[in-house]
Amino acid sequence: MTRDYSQFLSTPAPDPTTAATQPLSPLDRLGWQSFFSQQTDLDEIASHPPVRITEVNRNGLRAMGEGIDQVIPPGPEATVGDWLMLDTELPTRSRVLERKSLIRRRAPGKDRKIQLIAANIDTMFVVTSCNADFNVARLERFIAMAFDADVTPVIVLTKVDLCDDSETYVTQAKTISDLVEVVPLNAKSETARDAFAPWVRAGQTVAFLGTSGVGKSTLTNALGQGLEIETQGIREDDARGRHTTTRRQLYFLPGGCAVLDTPGMRELQLTDAASGVGDVFADLQELATQCRFRDCSHGTEPGCAIQAGIEAGVVDSERLERWRKLAAEEAFNSATLAQRRAKDKNFGKMVKSVKSIKKRNRK
Numbered sequence: 246m247t248r249d250y251s252q253f254l255s256t257p258a259p260d261p262t263t264a265a266t267q268p269l270s271p272l273d274r275l276g277w278q279s280f281f282s283q284q285t286d287l288d289e290i291a292s293h294p295p296v297r298i299t300e301v302n303r304n305g306l307r308a309m310g311e312g313i314d315q316v317i318p319p320g321p322e323a324t325v326g327d328w329l330m331l332d333t334e335l336p337t338r339s340r341v342l343e344r345k346s347l348i349r350r351r352a353p354g355k356d357r358k359i360q361l362i363a364a365n366i367d368t369m370f371v372v373t374s375c376n377a378d379f380n381v382a383r384l385e386r387f388i389a390m391a392f393d394a395d396v397t398p399v400i401v402l403t404k405v406d407l408c409d410d411s412e413t414y415v416t417q418a419k420t421i422s423d424l425v426e427v428v429p430l431n432a433k434s435e436t437a438r439d440a441f442a443p444w445v446r447a448g449q450t451v452a453f454l455g456t457s458g459v460g461k462s463t464l465t466n467a468l469g470q471g472l473e474i475e476t477q478g479i480r481e482d483d484a485r486g487r488h489t490t491t492r493r494q495l496y497f498l499p500g501g502c503a504v505l506d507t508p509g510m511r512e513l514q515l516t517d518a519a520s521g522v523g524d525v526f527a528d529l530q531e532l533a534t535q536c537r538f539r540d541c542s543h544g545t546e547p548g549c550a551i552q553a554g555i556e557a558g559v560v561d562s563e564r565l566e567r568w569r570k571l572a573a574e575e576a577f578n579s580a581t582l583a584q585r586r587a588k589d590k591n592f593g594k595m596v597k598s599v600k601s602i603k604k605r606n607r608k
Contacts, residue, residue: 269447269501271311276365276450276503281328284342293330293340298323298364299495308336324361325493325505326450346394348452351514351578359516363452363493363505366394368444372401372455372464375408375429382567385421385525386513387454389571393521399444401453402429403460420564422525432460437467447501457509465506469496515571516578526568532560543569 270277275297285295296310305316306323308331320337321329324347329339344364352360371387373379384400391398400418405411411429418427430440444451445468453461496504515522523530529551533541537548543565544552554560 273448274497274501275309276326276448277328278345278448280345281342285330289330293332295342296329296331296339297495298325298327298329300492301325302492324364325495326364326366326503328365346396348390348394348396348454349516350390350510351516353512353514362454362507365450366396366452366505367449368397368399368451369394370399370401370441370444370451370453370464372403372453372459372461374404374459375402375411375414376404378456378459379414379417381417381421382571383456383513384418385567385571386515388421388425389515389518389521389525389575390513391521392524393515393518396452397444398425400425400427401455401464402427403432403464405429406431406434420561422527424524432463432467437464441468445498445500445502445504450495450503450505452505452507454507454510459509461509462506465496465504468502468504469498514578515575518575519572519579522568522571522575526564526572529560529565529568 272295277295277297281295294310294313296308296313298306299309300307301324302316305318306321308315308317308329310331313331315336317329317331317336317339321327321339321341323329323341327344328342330342332339346366347364348362348366348369349359350362352358369387369391371384371391373384379402388398388400400421402411402414402418408414415427415429428440430437441451441464453464455461493505493507496506498504532550532554533543535550536543536546538546541549541551543549546552551560551565555562555565
């Protein structure tokens with residue numbers, strides 16, 4: 246019997262009012278959307294079924310699809326959340342579909358490689374606690390990364406039940422961007438799941454990112470109701486968490502939403518994310534256009550609109566310094582990567598030229 250794949254080419258956006266009554270296809274449950282179906286056709290689907298990467302391990306990529314759950318050997322340049330058209334005969338040659346979004350950072354270490362965190366995420370929940378873990382500068386980095394990836398960021402403040410004045414943390418979080426919602430909650434409460442209802446819907450993929458011990462796995466468990474992901478508490482002396490989650494993994498809820506749980510990230514270096522940084526500090530960038538000089542460093546130059554704003558009390562000097570630091574860091578990381586790419590390209594040309602000369606000499 247020939248399988249009818251036509252349904253995979255016209256998956257509409259889920260309607261929240263009817264999603265509960267309409268059965269979801271296996272691919273719908275994995276997050277298949279029209280964005281991906283438009284990149285393929287019936288002939289390719291028949292020979293190369295679509296699969297989604299749910300885990301990345303040392304021995305390969307775990308791929309799930311319609312009746313498929315297998316590990317693909319290393320080969321495709323893919324990350325968690327990616328969609329592939331699976332080459333069943335030679336999986337390493339599977340085609341990676343164009344991404345809706347890509348979350349990445351500069352990998353820890355000195356080689357300045359780019360680390361892919363996740364692909365095709367719709368909403369990023371940036372999780373932090375109402376304790377010593379809370380750090381505005383770090384939150385700004387996460388938000389800039391989300392903006393640059395075209396992902397909707399939401400700040401989630403946990404452990405409000407253990408804090409005497411959680412409203413102070415909420416107020417600070419809201420100063421980061423008018424475009425970002427702030428959700429304070431107790432991750433272990435029965436109402437935690439309801440707080441995510443606006444974003445956790447059929448066909449959507451959401452991700453929890455943050456440092457260790459802030460409640461990312463606990464929140465994933467709350468949404469999944471029975472996933473039973475292992476969790477640990479924080480250290481009492483410095484409120485820092487213990488690494489429990491060791492890999493990025495997608496979990497699939499009965500309602501058709503995919504949830505990504507991630508290991509804690511304490512180091513977050515941005516690269517190629519100038520637009521995201523600009524979006525976080527859009528107010529300062531707009532004010533900077535009123536400076537007398539285009540190359541104003543917003544220091545001691547006459548006619549600096551930002552310094553005037555500081556004197557008037559409408560601009561926070563500490564936020565200005567964070568903007569300067571993050572913009573400079575992003576520019577340095579991006580320039581370094583660009584130089585490395587150019588160097589690699591020139592080296593490749595040299596190797597090709599040498600091979601060509603050797604080939605001519607043999608004739």
